[in-house]
Amino acid sequence: MEKKFYLVPSGKNMMWTAVGEHGISIEFREGLFNQSQKVSTPEGLTSEQVEKMPTYLREIGEWLAENHEEVVTCHPAARCHAIWTLDNERYWYAIADATKSLLVDASWSDNASTFLYSEVEDYINFENGIGLDEKEQCNLLGSLSMLDDEEAMEVVNIVYVFWQHYNERALEDWARELLWWPAWCPDELRGM
Known part of the structure; x- marks a missing residue:
């Protein structure tokens, strides 16, 4: 099964939201992904999903790096x-x-x-x-x-x-x- 992610501008202050499977999202400022992350999780995650959180977050980060480098990084x-x-x-x-x-x-x-x-x-x-x-x-x-x-x-x-x-x-x-x-x-x- 192909993993599905999407990226949208949050609409203010140059913030973006990347959402992965299971509704887990990372909000960050344009160009400052590593310095401005805020993770949000939906209510009702199973204990198995909670255990896999680091994996889910890594997958979102990898997807962003591969597909939207211009949004997440800068000098x-x-x-x-x-x-x-x-x-x-x-x-x-x-x-x-x-x-x-x-x-x-x-x-x-x-x-x-x-x-x-x-x-x-x-x-x-x-x-x-x-x-x-x-x-x-x-x-x-x-x-x-x-x-x-x-x-x-x-x-x-x-x-x-x-x-x-x-x-x-x-x-x-x-x-x-x-x-x-x-x-x-x-x-x-x-x-x-």
């Missing part, structure tokens, strides 16, 4: 720095809009900052669907130019997760919450 210090650098909701609207149809592969990791900058610059020059004014355009491109490849990959991963999992959610709500992510990250992981 916290790079993500924090990228979000602090891009500290305007409208920047994230533009980045998300500019990269929504982007195909990212492993080759990006060595030149992510250049690729991301180029995509957003092209978007600003040819589309600018969200109507950034000239000062916002200049500041966004300046902020993007300060990102290193690791930080730029975090930006790409953040936006990828949005388009893959949150696409029914308002971009504005997502961007507003995203700016709080560094505050939810444990101090020792922020790279400060």
